[in-house]
Structure formats: structure tokens, C-alpha cells
Amino acid sequence: MEGLQLLLSGFAAALSLQNLLFAFAGCVLGTLIGVLPGLGPAAGTAILIPLTFHLDATGAIIMLAAIYYGAMYGGTITSVLINVPGEAASVVTCLDGYQMALQGRAGTALGIAAIGSFVGGIFAAVALAIVALPLARFALAFGPPEFFSLMFVGLCLVTGLAGQSLAAALLMTILGLLLSLIGIDPVRGAPRFTFGVPELYDGLGFVPVVMGLFGVAEILLIIETPFRRMGDIKIKGLWPSRDEWKRSSGAIGRGTVIGFLLGLIPGVGAVIPTFMAYIIEKRLSKHPERFGNGAIEGVASPESANNAYANGAMVPLLVLGVPSSPTIAILMGAFIINGLTPGPFLFKERPDLVWTVIASFFTGNVILLILNLPLVGLWAKLLKMPYQYLCAGTLLFCIMGAYSLKGTVFDVGVMLVFGVVGYFLRKLNMPLAPAVLALILGPFMEKSLRTSLEMSAGDFSIFLTRPISATLMVFAALIIAVSAFQIAALKSIRTAESK
Amino acid sequence: MKITRNRIILDFASALTALFVLVTGPSTAADFPARPVQLMVAYPAGGSTDVAARIVAAIAEKQLGQTIVVVNRGGAGGQVGWTDMSRARPDGYYMGFINLPALNTVILDPERKAAFKADAFVPLINQVLDPGIIWIKADSPYKSLKDLLEAAKRAPNKISAATTGILSDDHLAILMAEEAYPGAIFRIVHLEGGAAQLTAILGGHIDVAFDNVGSVYRRVRTGELRALAVMDTRRSSFLPEVPTTPELGFPTVISNSTRGIAVPKGTPAPIIKKLEQVFKKAMEDPEHVKKMEEAGLALKIMVGEEYAKYYRELHAKAAKYTEWARSRPHK
Amino acid sequence: MKRGWQAAAVTLLATFAFFIFESWQLSLRDTLGPGPGFFPFWLGVLGAVLAVFLLTQLHLNRVDLGTEALVFDRAGVRNAVLVLVGLIVATALLDVIGFRLSMLLLIPYLLLVLGVRNWVTVGICAVAGSFGVYYVFFDLLKVPLPAGIFGF
Numbered sequence: 001m002e003g004l005q006l007l008l009s010g011f012a013a014a015l016s017l018q019n020l021l022f023a024f025a026g027c028v029l030g031t032l033i034g035v036l037p038g039l040g041p042a043a044g045t046a047i048l049i050p051l052t053f054h055l056d057a058t059g060a061i062i063m064l065a066a067i068y069y070g071a072m073y074g075g076t077i078t079s080v081l082i083n084v085p086g087e088a089a090s091v092v093t094c095l096d097g098y099q100m101a102l103q104g105r106a107g108t109a110l111g112i113a114a115i116g117s118f119v120g121g122i123f124a125a126v127a128l129a130i131v132a133l134p135l136a137r138f139a140l141a142f143g144p145p146e147f148f149s150l151m152f153v154g155l156c157l158v159t160g161l162a163g164q165s166l167a168a169a170l171l172m173t174i175l176g177l178l179l180s181l182i183g184i185d186p187v188r189g190a191p192r193f194t195f196g197v198p199e200l201y202d203g204l205g206f207v208p209v210v211m212g213l214f215g216v217a218e219i220l221l222i223i224e225t226p227f228r229r230m231g232d233i234k235i236k237g238l239w240p241s242r243d244e245w246k247r248s249s250g251a252i253g254r255g256t257v258i259g260f261l262l263g264l265i266p267g268v269g270a271v272i273p274t275f276m277a278y279i280i281e282k283r284l285s286k287h288p289e290r291f292g293n294g295a296i297e298g299v300a301s302p303e304s305a306n307n308a309y310a311n312g313a314m315v316p317l318l319v320l321g322v323p324s325s326p327t328i329a330i331l332m333g334a335f336i337i338n339g340l341t342p343g344p345f346l347f348k349e350r351p352d353l354v355w356t357v358i359a360s361f362f363t364g365n366v367i368l369l370i371l372n373l374p375l376v377g378l379w380a381k382l383l384k385m386p387y388q389y390l391c392a393g394t395l396l397f398c399i400m401g402a403y404s405l406k407g408t409v410f411d412v413g414v415m416l417v418f419g420v421v422g423y424f425l426r427k428l429n430m431p432l433a434p435a436v437l438a439l440i441l442g443p444f445m446e447k448s449l450r451t452s453l454e455m456s457a458g459d460f461s462i463f464l465t466r467p468i469s470a471t472l473m474v475f476a477a478l479i480i481a482v483s484a485f486q487i488a489a490l491k492s493i494r495t496a497e498s499k
Numbered sequence: 500m501k502i503t504r505n506r507i508i509l510d511f512a513s514a515l516t517a518l519f520v521l522v523t524g525p526s527t528a529a530d531f532p533a534r535p536v537q538l539m540v541a542y543p544a545g546g547s548t549d550v551a552a553r554i555v556a557a558i559a560e561k562q563l564g565q566t567i568v569v570v571n572r573g574g575a576g577g578q579v580g581w582t583d584m585s586r587a588r589p590d591g592y593y594m595g596f597i598n599l600p601a602l603n604t605v606i607l608d609p610e611r612k613a614a615f616k617a618d619a620f621v622p623l624i625n626q627v628l629d630p631g632i633i634w635i636k637a638d639s640p641y642k643s644l645k646d647l648l649e650a651a652k653r654a655p656n657k658i659s660a661a662t663t664g665i666l667s668d669d670h671l672a673i674l675m676a677e678e679a680y681p682g683a684i685f686r687i688v689h690l691e692g693g694a695a696q697l698t699a700i701l702g703g704h705i706d707v708a709f710d711n712v713g714s715v716y717r718r719v720r721t722g723e724l725r726a727l728a729v730m731d732t733r734r735s736s737f738l739p740e741v742p743t744t745p746e747l748g749f750p751t752v753i754s755n756s757t758r759g760i761a762v763p764k765g766t767p768a769p770i771i772k773k774l775e776q777v778f779k780k781a782m783e784d785p786e787h788v789k790k791m792e793e794a795g796l797a798l799k800i801m802v803g804e805e806y807a808k809y810y811r812e813l814h815a816k817a818a819k820y821t822e823w824a825r826s827r828p829h830k
Numbered sequence: 831m832k833r834g835w836q837a838a839a840v841t842l843l844a845t846f847a848f849f850i851f852e853s854w855q856l857s858l859r860d861t862l863g864p865g866p867g868f869f870p871f872w873l874g875v876l877g878a879v880l881a882v883f884l885l886t887q888l889h890l891n892r893v894d895l896g897t898e899a900l901v902f903d904r905a906g907v908r909n910a911v912l913v914l915v916g917l918i919v920a921t922a923l924l925d926v927i928g929f930r931l932s933m934l935l936l937i938p939y940l941l942l943v944l945g946v947r948n949w950v951t952v953g954i955c956a957v958a959g960s961f962g963v964y965y966v967f968f969d970l971l972k973v974p975l976p977a978g979i980f981g982f
Binding site: 408 | 540549550569570571573574576578579582583608610611612614619630659665666682686687689690691694697699701702703704705717718723761794822
């Protein structure tokens, strides 16, 4: 099989000392950048592009790709240790990862994240190597109406994040959706809810809001009651228990599949696959109440999803030349600066380059694992620092991270405001995750809805007449029906018990 | 004693004044730039404006003697970045890329509530002129531009046409095409950027796309896509086999996107002159020419008054089509 | 806890009312289906209805609020407020005096408010956190950091 042969020669090239060195450098730089909260893979990759000007095309791309998934892992480190999402896709890891850290299991959390990322990345790379072309064609069938339906399914799944009160979760969802609509209306170009403040024309910004809701809020909570929260974190063993291994392996498997499949669809972005994987894992679990309180699957699942996504997103990039997210767009820019056009013809013209890059995804993931696993214990020890320094340091990095997003103080202000909001919501035990999911889905949904209506000249039936979209809508209806049924059943059990 | 104390106060005061003047006083062209300068790109990193900006910045730095930091201030189709620039201090340390006609339409569309007018910026030097192009899937039924326009006339508001944004040069180009072929009406769909157009067209969701040569010429050359026309007065050197709209009988359908550097109004003339010189040299540098060629971006250097005149003329032209876009019944 | 939830529900109601009002100003419908105000308006209405629903449920004690009570530690809150004020001031100063000077002031302030008394450590952290961090991220890695009006 020619593909296999090309892959093997790709490996030979990827394993050259020079390319290995590039992958290594990329992983290290990427992790460092990812650790700085806010500064995600996108900015990191963009900033480091000039570094690669002096390298040959293959080396440059290998390094940039390594920076990308290195940054993803770096983001995980801060999510687990200080509840600050290092970048957008690490938000979900905060939910259980930080709780595990509070229970003294930061090392385990980071470890399973590294392993989950590795497995997710490797399997996705294999899938990429084998089935790239036909899958890419399938992904093209996703037009704006299918996109909207997919997002709608995601929104319906939010009931899985409900916790105690469904009403509260729904309220948070609607709040998130409304907040996501702040900014210039995508269709008419009119500013909405912006009070004439130009910095709001592009919306609140997902990352500053999330850094505030999770990171700053947590710091404020710690300051309020330091001993209750950080008092005596005994670092427990690094190795997960046998039961945890079993649960994680299922989570990793499912997360990988979900991440990879969603990565094929251009435009999905890295955050949504992590949410979907987490919610689905929670729904399938026999003990859903464990999620949000330090369930190891809650870390394994999104972590494998996001690495599988990163590799899956390479499919539309390499095969079709279509970038799936802003970060991938930057990678594509790197291709272009080096005189290459990603697309089907790149496969034919320069198969050596493409397969070397694909092979380096394997080596990169291995390097990342080798690099990070031993350091996990060290990172975990960081939490033993006296809380005053931890807080001051975290706040310093949050300010720096928030500012570096767009080079404006406004984002720092947004982060602080939402820090206060998050503080109160946490004190009240109101669920944050639905708001966050809605915040990210909102703009996608409105855009794809309005674009679909432009395509159909205002006809809403477009969502039900197209096969894929119709299937997704039916699925969404099913989810709602099942949730309603579950709630009704629970209520009747409770009223029966109270009698 | 008194004399000494007064002396001390005087010395102290003059030292403070000197320090104050040194730190906040106006820079003269001679000592400009004394520290790194910012070059703002009003679009996210990785786009063609950004790529071109980084290429020219890397070369101009050496001439300028100070680092040029490329800052991305993307959002709202460029409005966020340009608003930022309109409020920046006109001391030469902040300059930015302006994309025409995008900037013009942002100013002209009252719904956008732009915080600045056309005279808020002083155009320095233009870098790229990317001609508009009309393209379709390789296996699309339309064989020529006339075919397409005829189809849009026979089935008004049924043929879908994609732009890269509301009131972008692509959007205005569609209107120009409709004007040149009365009766033809497209169902306009606004997408965000060229990548979205690719998926939409290749996936068969939309019939035709209006974009710029720089974004798609490579795929046209490989045959993955087919170009119906280039909307310029002469053929593109990247796609010499593609006919131009004047050749096909539509001389009024001329559309392109230009990207050039501007500074906020009020920047001192000597500094403007210096920046113009530095960037002109950088853009004419063979390395710059080569890299732009590789990126598929056509150079069209216009300096100073030439660029300012182009800006004014384009503004007038954009006004006409913006008005039409807003009053069009089928948006 | 119930009081807290009621306060939250009322705040949400007010927020939704704001969105409803603002969306009403934008057009709800235009020539091509829903206008810019359409979705925020109906979302706001839906949210307001849910908020009222939650308020009634709370009133009737039908919401499971768990067993934890809503407690604010006075001394802790005082510290948190002080920290917040410091953050706000530092943020406001970022563009005025630049990153390094702002952080040079903020870090010792934070450490002192939180009870650190070892002046040597405070000093080291202040310098490392301002000038040190600036050097690593701005000079070495070229991350954008505020420069202040003096340009440094």
C-alpha cells in the first residue's frame, strides 16, 4: 500500500536528529506559552512564526505544530493547579482537574491528562494517516445549516451539566447566550449592547471572561478563606487506582473519537469538542454526581478530546487546505509563508513533506509525554507554596495573560469584572459551565443561523430538509425528550418519597 | 543662604523641566524613532494582510533602526483596529494597515457607528493591490461569466453568491456585476473569510464566490477551482489565462482590495516623510518582492499624495455602492 | 442560601430586562427574516420568565439548595476587597506608568495585604514579578505588554 510506504519514509525523515530537535523545541516552547494563562496556542504560534523564517519548510511546520499541541498541554497545567484556564480549550479541565488538585491529587490529574492527550493524539494521527481523504469529503457536507444543528445539539446537552437545579442551569445558559451576542451583529454590522465602547465591538472575549470566572474568582475565594481551601493539601500518590484506570480508559477512548470527528468539521474550534466529550462522559457514567468533584474521567475525557481534535483538525487543513480554527489558520499562514499551499495538490506535489509532518505528529506526541510525565510531580509540589505567593503570582500572570490577548487593558478589566461575578456564583453554588458553553456556542449559532437563512432566503425549513441537519435536529429533540422524562421521573420519585 | 536655596530650587526646576521635555516633548525627524514602533493589523494573525505586514516589517526594521512590533487588533471586520488607531497619539510610534474599501464602507455605513471619519488617517504608502476574482467549483455548470449572469437573470435571487464579509470589496463587486447586467439578481450570502467560502463552495452549499486573487490563485492554477474572471484592468500575473471583466464586456466591474500603511491625523510632516522613505525602500527591496510573489500578493506601491488621491476617489465610489447595498430589497 | 439565590434571580431578571429593552430598540424584523434584535429579545423574554419561575420556586421552598449555608468570612472578605481594589488600581495604571512599575507597586501591596512580613522576600518578588517577568516575556518572547506614556 503506497500510503504505508509513504508514511514509513515520512517517519524516517521525522526521526532525523534535526526534525526531532525541532519537535522538541516546539514542545518546550509551546508548553511554556500554554502555561501563561490567556496566551493560547494561537498567539504563541503567531509570535514564534518569525523564528521559523530561517528554517526549512518541513522543520518550520514540525516546530509550529509541536508548539500548538505543547501549548494545549501547558494550558492544562494551569487549569489543574490554579483553576485558571491556560487557554480556551482548557476550561473544561478546570472543572474536575482543580478539584483533584485540592484533594492532593494534582499529580494524578496532570499525569492522566498527559496520558490521555498522548493516546488521543496518537490515535488521531493514525486515523489521519489512514482515512484522511474520504473523511475530509464527508466533512465538506457540513454547511451552515448542519453547523447550526450540531451546535443546537450541543446546547441541548447542557442539561447534562445541570447539577442541583435545572432552572439555574438554564438561566446561566441564557445569560451566556446573551453575553455572547454583545458586539457587532454579524449580519447587519450594527453594534449591539456595546454602549458605544469600541473595545466591545468584537464581543466580551471568551478568554478574559473565563479567566475571570474561574481563575480570579477562585483567588478571591482563597483569599476569603485560605485555610479552608488550601489548608493541608497532602500530596497523595501520583498513580491512579485500578478503578480509576478502568474509568479513565473508557473516557479516553470516547474522548478521542469525539475530538477527532469534530476536528474534521472545519470551523468547530477546540473548545466545543472538550465540552461535548465531558458532557457525554457524565451522561454515560454510573455516578454522574462525581463530576465536578474530582472525577478522573472529567480530566481524561476533555484532554484526549482536545489532542485528538488538534490532530483531527489537520485533516481539513492538509487535505482541503481549510483551517478549522484561528490557531490552525496561523499554521496555514506558516505553510503559505514558506511557499506551500495546503490542499489536495500538496499531497500529490510534495508527499514527502506532508507525510513527514504527519509522522512528526507521532514523534511530537511521544516527546510531549516524555517531557511532561516526569515533571508532573514537580508541578504538583508548586501547590505547597504559601498561599500568599500563589495568589500574587497567579494574579500577576492573569493580568499579563489577559493583556497579551489583544494588547489592551480593557480585557484585564473584563476579567476582573467577571472575577467578581464568578466569586458570587461560586458562593451560591450556581453552575458556571452552562454559561461558559453558551458563551462559546452563541456566536457560532447565530452566525450559522443567519447564514443558513441567507442561503434559503428566509426559509426556516432548510434545517429539516437537508439530511444531515434533519438527523441532528431529531437527535436534539430526543435529548430534550429524554431529559424531560428524567426530570419528571425524579420529581415523582421525590413526591412519592415525601409522602 | 537665600541665594543658595533659590539656586537649588531653580536647578531642580530646570532639571525637572528638561526631563519632562525629554520624555514628553515632540520628537523631531532626526531622533525618531527612539524606541520600538507599533504596526497594527486590523485582522487576526495568519490572514493575508497579516502575512504581508510581517514580511515588510521584518525588512523595514533594518532601515528604521528600531524594532517594528506587529500588533493584531482584529475584530468587527477591521473596525476595532482602526478605531484604536484613530485614537492613538500621532507621534509616529503607532501606524497601522488600512484595507480599502473595507475601511471606507465601515465609515460610510451609518449602522456601523464608526467613531472616526475618512480624514482621521493619513495614508502613507500602499503595499498590495489584490484584484477581485469570481470563482466556482471545478465541475460547476457555468462555463463563463456571461453564463453565470444569464443564470442569475433567468432565476433571480436563486443563484447564491458568497462574499468574505458584509460591505467587503466582494460584496460591492457583486452589486457592480448586477448593475452591469440588468436583471441579474444574486442571493448574497456573507461568510467570514476565504476559508469559509472554500468549504461552502466545495461542499456544494453555495454556487459562486467573489474573493481576491491572492487567496485562491494557487488552487485555480492546480485546477481545484475555476476562475470566471479577474475584476481588474489588466490580467493578473499569477493567473494569466483568466480573462478580465473589461475583456468580457464589463468594463465597469472593477474591484480590488488594497492594503497600505497609514498614521493617525496630526502626525508631524517630517516623521511622515521619514516613514514613507523607509517603507518605500523596504517594499522595493528584492527580498520583499520575492516573498510577496511567493505569497501571491500583487505589489502596487503608491506613496504619499498618490495614495491619498486613490483613497479619496475610492471613498466616493464606495459611497455609491454602500448606499445601494443598504437599499437593496434582497439584501 | 435562599436569600442569596433570590438576590441572584432578581439580578438576573434585571439583566434580562436590560437586554429586552435594548433589543427592542434594534429592529426585530427586517427584509430578510430576523433582525439584529430578534434573538436577544426572545432570549431575554425566556430568561425573564425562567427567573420569575425560579423566584416562585424559591418562595415555595421547592428548590434543592443543598446543606451548605452562605457564609461570608468578615476578615477574609475585607482582604478580598482590598486585593480587588489593588487590582483595579494597578490595571488603571497599566497604560499610564507601564507594566513594570504597576507590578512593582502591586506585588508588594498584595503580599502585604495577605500578611507577608518578610521584607526581603517581598522585595525580591516585587522585582522578579515586574522587571524579571517583563524581561522574559516582552524582551525574550515578544509578548505584548503595556508600555506606559513614558514608553517603558
